[in-house]
Amino acid sequence: MENPIELKKYTNRRLYNIGQKKFVTLGEVAELIRGGQQVKVTDAKTMEDVTALILTQIVLESAKNNNALFPVPLLHLIIQYGDNTLSGFFEKYLQQIVQSYLNQQFSVDEQFLRWLDLGSGLSKATQNSLKNLNPFRTFFEGFSEKTQRDAKKPLG
Numbered sequence: 001m002e003n004p005i006e007l008k009k010y011t012n013r014r015l016y017n018i019g020q021k022k023f024v025t026l027g028e029v030a031e032l033i034r035g036g037q038q039v040k041v042t043d044a045k046t047m048e049d050v051t052a053l054i055l056t057q058i059v060l061e062s063a064k065n066n067n068a069l070f071p072v073p074l075l076h077l078i079i080q081y082g083d084n085t086l087s088g089f090f091e092k093y094l095q096q097i098v099q100s101y102l103n104q105q106f107s108v109d110e111q112f113l114r115w116l117d118l119g120s121g122l123s124k125a126t127q128n129s130l131k132n133l134n135p136f137r138t139f140f141e142g143f144s145e146k147t148q149r150d151a152k153k154p155l156g
């Protein structure tokens with residue numbers, strides 16, 4: 001981690017931001033992370049790194065508010081197989097899968113914006129070009145001229 005914000009976790013579950021010299025809430029820590037910051041949380045008594053525990057707590061609080069984080073069948077598998085099978089998956093692959101998904105989503109969004117820009121830039125030129133590229137133009141121009149001549153002729 002590059003220059004993470006250092007926090008200390010006290011036994012009363014309070015978090016202290018060392019750099020700002022103030023206590024912070026889990027919500028404030030979540031906002032820091034959403035803003036692109038990294039955090040490192042150390043237990044004040046044991047000096048143990050408890051970052052994963054605090055980040056998990058933030059995720060679970062968010063899930064509690066939304067009433068779901070993972071689908072129920074996945075939660076059953078996590079509980080059923082626990083540390084034995086799934087820990088390697090979570091350590092090695094889950095982060096890569098989520099990052100790949102986010103990269104793909106970003107690429108699709110970027111491509112869509114390029115298409116919108118391309119369409120807006122060509123719209124005026126396209127309208128002018130389409131007038132000249134109409135294969136039926138001469139037919140309709142001739143038809144229009146004939147209709148106008150016929151309209152000028154007296155009936156009967």
